[in-house]
Amino acid sequence: MVTIAEVAAAAGVSPSTVSRTFATPDLVKQPTRERVLAVGERLGYAPNPIARSLAMGRTASIGLLVPDVANPFFAEIVKAIQARARGKGYTAFLADTDEHESEEVELAEAMVLQVDGLVLVAPRMADEHIPAVAARCPTVLVNRVVGDLRAVTAPARDGMRQAVEHAAALGHRHCCYVSGPRHSWSNQQRQEAMRSACEDAGMRLTEFGPFEARFDSGVHAADLVRACGATCVVAHNDMVALGLLARFSERGIAVPREISVIGVDDTLLARSSNPLLTSVRLPLSSLGRRAVDLVVDLVMQPGRGAVPVMELDSQLRVRRSTGPAPAA
Amino acid sequence: MVTIAEVAAAAGVSPSTVSRTFATPDLVKQPTRERVLAVGERLGYAPNPIARSLAMGRTASIGLLVPDVANPFFAEIVKAIQARARGKGYTAFLADTDEHESEEVELAEAMVLQVDGLVLVAPRMADEHIPAVAARCPTVLVNRVVGDLRAVTAPARDGMRQAVEHAAALGHRHCCYVSGPRHSWSNQQRQEAMRSACEDAGMRLTEFGPFEARFDSGVHAADLVRACGATCVVAHNDMVALGLLARFSERGIAVPREISVIGVDDTLLARSSNPLLTSVRLPLSSLGRRAVDLVVDLVMQPGRGAVPVMELDSQLRVRRSTGPAPAA
DNA sequence: ATGAGAAATCATAGCGCTCTCATTTGGCCG
DNA sequence: CGGCCAAATGAGAGCGCTATGATTTCTCAT
Numbered sequence: 001m002v003t004i005a006e007v008a009a010a011a012g013v014s015p016s017t018v019s020r021t022f023a024t025p026d027l028v029k030q031p032t033r034e035r036v037l038a039v040g041e042r043l044g045y046a047p048n049p050i051a052r053s054l055a056m057g058r059t060a061s062i063g064l065l066v067p068d069v070a071n072p073f074f075a076e077i078v079k080a081i082q083a084r085a086r087g088k089g090y091t092a093f094l095a096d097t098d099e100h101e102s103e104e105v106e107l108a109e110a111m112v113l114q115v116d117g118l119v120l121v122a123p124r125m126a127d128e129h130i131p132a133v134a135a136r137c138p139t140v141l142v143n144r145v146v147g148d149l150r151a152v153t154a155p156a157r158d159g160m161r162q163a164v165e166h167a168a169a170l171g172h173r174h175c176c177y178v179s180g181p182r183h184s185w186s187n188q189q190r191q192e193a194m195r196s197a198c199e200d201a202g203m204r205l206t207e208f209g210p211f212e213a214r215f216d217s218g219v220h221a222a223d224l225v226r227a228c229g230a231t232c233v234v235a236h237n238d239m240v241a242l243g244l245l246a247r248f249s250e251r252g253i254a255v256p257r258e259i260s261v262i263g264v265d266d267t268l269l270a271r272s273s274n275p276l277l278t279s280v281r282l283p284l285s286s287l288g289r290r291a292v293d294l295v296v297d298l299v300m301q302p303g304r305g306a307v308p309v310m311e312l313d314s315q316l317r318v319r320r321s322t323g324p325a326p327a328a
Numbered sequence: 329m330v331t332i333a334e335v336a337a338a339a340g341v342s343p344s345t346v347s348r349t350f351a352t353p354d355l356v357k358q359p360t361r362e363r364v365l366a367v368g369e370r371l372g373y374a375p376n377p378i379a380r381s382l383a384m385g386r387t388a389s390i391g392l393l394v395p396d397v398a399n400p401f402f403a404e405i406v407k408a409i410q411a412r413a414r415g416k417g418y419t420a421f422l423a424d425t426d427e428h429e430s431e432e433v434e435l436a437e438a439m440v441l442q443v444d445g446l447v448l449v450a451p452r453m454a455d456e457h458i459p460a461v462a463a464r465c466p467t468v469l470v471n472r473v474v475g476d477l478r479a480v481t482a483p484a485r486d487g488m489r490q491a492v493e494h495a496a497a498l499g500h501r502h503c504c505y506v507s508g509p510r511h512s513w514s515n516q517q518r519q520e521a522m523r524s525a526c527e528d529a530g531m532r533l534t535e536f537g538p539f540e541a542r543f544d545s546g547v548h549a550a551d552l553v554r555a556c557g558a559t560c561v562v563a564h565n566d567m568v569a570l571g572l573l574a575r576f577s578e579r580g581i582a583v584p585r586e587i588s589v590i591g592v593d594d595t596l597l598a599r600s601s602n603p604l605l606t607s608v609r610l611p612l613s614s615l616g617r618r619a620v621d622l623v624v625d626l627v628m629q630p631g632r633g634a635v636p637v638m639e640l641d642s643q644l645r646v647r648r649s650t651g652p653a654p655a656a
Numbered sequence: 657a658t659g660a661g662a663a664a665t666c667a668t669a670g671c672g673c674t675c676t677c678a679t680t681t682g683g684c685c686g
Numbered sequence: 687c688g689g690c691c692a693a694a695t696g697a698g699a700g701c702g703c704t705a706t707g708a709t710t711t712c713t714c715a716t
Contacts, residue, residue, distance in 0.1 A: 003672055014696045019674060029694060049442045050387065051672035053378045054701050064422070069410070072596070075403045082397070082424045091438075094392070094422035096410045110419075114377045215600045242600040249602050268400070272543045272570040274577050274602045331702055342666045347704060357664060379702035382671050 002045045011039040022047050061091045062295055063111035063137075065104065066121045069096045072267040073237070073284070077121055077142065080288025088296050090116070097124065105129050112137040117295035120144075122185060138298035140291045144185045150298065151309040152290045156186070156264050157193040159280030159314030163234055163262050164197035166278075166316055171325035172203070172232040172260065178221045178244070179209025180236030187236055190264060194234060206230055211240065218243015226251070231259055231325045238263035238270045241277055245321065256323030266317050275320035283312045330373045339367040350375050389419045390623055391439035391465075393432065394449045397424045400595040401565070401612070405449055405470065408616025416624050418444070425452065433457050440465040445623035448472070450513060466626035468619045472513045478626065479637040480618040484514070484592050485521040487608030487642035491562055491590050492525040494606075494644055499653035500531070500560040500588065506549045506572070507537025508564030515564055518592060522562060534558055539568065546571015554579070559587055559653045566591035566598045569605055573649065584651030594645050603648035611640045 008015040013036060020027050021036040028036070039045075053059040062085055066074045078094065085092045093115055097104040101124040108125070111118060117138040123130070130146045133139060141151035167175055177194045180187035187210070198205040206228045211217035218240040225233045225244065235241035241263030248255050255261050255275060263270050266281035290310060336343040341364060348355050349364040356364070367373075381387040390413055394402045406422065413420045421443055425432040429452040436453070439446060445466040451458070458474045461467060469479035495503055505522045508515035515538070526533040534556045539545035546568040553561045553572065563569035569591030576583050583589050583603060591598050594609035618638060 001672090004674095005672080015673080016675085016697075017695060019672095020695085023674075027694075032694080046441060048672055050378060050381045051701090052674075054382050054703090055672075055674040057701070059378065061421075068407070069397065070400065070403045070407045070596070072398065072400060072403070075398045075400070078422070079396070079398045079424050079426075082422055083426065086423070086435075091442075092422050093389075094406070094410055094420050095414070096407050098407075098411065107414075113374060114419075239600065242602070246600070246602050246604070268398070269597070269600060272567065272574070272597060273600075274570070274574050276574070329702090332704095333702080343703080344667075344705085345665060347702095348665090351704075355664080360664080376702055379671090380704075382673090383702080383704040385671075 062117045063093045063115040076284040077288045080285040084289045084292040108133045116299045140295040154282040154312040155189040160193040161197040162316035167232045168201045174204040174230040176225045176230040176233040178235045180213045182210040215243040219247045222247030234262045260322040278319045278322040281317045390445045391421045391443040404612040405616045408613040412617045412620040436461045444627045468623040482610040482640040483517040488521040489525040490644035495560045496529045502532040502558040504553045504558040504561040506563045510538040543571040547575045550575030562590045588650040606647045606650040609645045
């Protein structure tokens with residue numbers, strides 16, 4: 001490993017000058033800069049980010065805590081965050097908590113020490129632990145709101161309202177909502193949105209759940225849905241919707257002829273299902289990008305800014321799984 | 329931020345002793361250790377990993393380069409790698425190259441400086457760039473073999489042979505293979521495996537492609553497959569298989585009654601499709617774990633070990649998308 | 657007791673960089 | 687041509703930790 005001192009010696013300047021040519025190039029006169037750069041090139045010099053971090057007290061990296069990267073929903077957010085971070089000169093530490101609350105706190109604590117900022121994606125972690133973490137490191141929450149911490153969320157509200165209106169327009173009069181995990185922030189938002197949208201649209205609503213947000217839950221719920229006589233079902237998320245689809249197909253119930261199915265998240269799954277799934281699109285990439293922007297702002301000028309929580313819109317994507325209500 | 333010196337002062341010992349109580353606790357006598365620990369606790373001390381890295385020349389972190397985390401295939405590997413790394417006391421830097429070759433090299437170069445080891449997942453990067461990276465940092469390749477670099481792969485060979493035998497047993501006499509990207513290592517392996525398995529089984533094989541590994545490719549290929557008269561089709565991966573499924577369904581071609589469909593990778597997609605997809609399961613988690621084990625070994629004792637490339641088995645998972653060949 | 661040898665602890669020089677302050681250089685005006 | 691201010695560069699003290707060699711403190715067998 002070649003150090004700044006070697007370059008300095010070889011170029012006949014002081015280490016400070018070498019440091020400056022890499023950190024603040026316009027503070028060094030052009031001929032000097034070029035000479036140093038040339039020598040650096042020749043020697044294969046590259047500034048050591050670790051040493052730089054120690055000296056500056058900043059690491060140019062952000063920590064990213066997600067419950068499950070293998071879940072397409074989170075994967076998409078992670079991808080966006082990583083990309084945006086890099087675009088801003090930051091690298092991202094990834095920590096997958098595998099849905100374990102205890103690990104979450106522990107991991108967050110560990111990260112705090114080696115990152116400039118933290119992005120917590122819909123953490124399982126109990127409300128009370130979050131401020132403790134946030135106090136030690138600029139933190140942005142994704143899809144969760146706690147106290148007055150910065151957060152960027154995509155409540156499916158608009159999209160679910162659109163879903164209900166879409167169903168109503170197709171002649172449906174009775175909807176089901178297959179609910180997700182009770183304590184999930186997303187589910188609470190979605191459930192509430194369904195209720196209010198159905199009420200406003202004069203749509204009858206039957207709710208089932210809570211269920212785990214899994215394929216099997218959909219399989220399970222399908223029969224309940226069918227039995228209650230609804231002609232349209234909105235699932236907590238795409239995965240559950242696919243379970244519904246599978247079970248309906250197995251039972252020979254035609255989608256959308258006999259029953260319409262709507263998912264939420266509009267992940268990869270919705271775009272590759274059979275039939276293609278009508279789903280509420282959440283702006284996952286924007287979510288990630290905004291989170292990074294926020295956290296970087298926070299790192300740059302702590303305590304600035306107005307709105308603590310930023311809400312992004314959602315929108316229904318109509319595909320093949322919804323159609324006119326069957327004639328009664 | 330509380331430093332080692334403050335703890336040392338408060339505990340009435342030297343900084344070295346504090347350092348040791350955290351790094352090599354059994355080198356310090358019990359009463360001392362307890363006192364230091366207590367003081368540390370009280371002051372809220374935690375060793376600064378950055379400073380430690382600089383002093384030790386090791387960062388306890390590994391770099392992880394993937395083409396696309398939003399792809400369930402890579403997401404699963406990433407998850408496993410991250411988990412295993414953490415289990416071994418390492419943190420993982422994630423870099424998603426978004427399939428761009430140029431960024432890959434650049435990102436790898438950048439990571440080399442701040443990680444102890446590198447795991448490159450099926451990089452797009454041209455063969456010749458890889459040794460350059462590997463020369464500067466212990467490196468393990470996943471699903472790719474270059475020179476005599478360490479690698480862990482899961483060629484779908486066994487699984488594809490099983491797929492062909494499965495088809496043959498069901499009475500199929502003519503298979504298609506919908507090929508993936510020409511330069512993809514995986515595709516080369518899979519194509520080769522299909523050819524040899526079909527030859528051995530006396531199965532007629534028709535190949536289509538190369539195609540991008542996307543849903544649309546399957547949609548596109550479906551009509552070609554149908555027209556060629558084959559009764560069974562193996563796709564490069566699950567995503568493509570889902571495209572086939574979708575198009576067959578759209579055209580009213582019953583799966584598996586009229587045609588059987590087989591995917592490869594056995595991702596989430598295969599386990600939530602309609603019908604559920606028969607697919608070749610690749611041990612993605614093991615792949616990730618082995619990669620970490622290898623890279624950590626390499627970090628610990630460079631240049632040791634025998635087998636450079638480790639091959640993992642694959643296995644067919646039979647589900648609902650395959651059935652008896654239709655009577656001719 | 658007592659000295660040898662092991663165990664525990666101390667003191668401190670780095671790790672490679674940045675940043676502040678001091679010094680030198682250059683340009684420009686009276 | 688001296689003097690002054692700004693621009694460019696140099697010197698060196700940290701950043702918080704580990705690691706090495708020096709020193710002190712314990713064991714015991716003699």
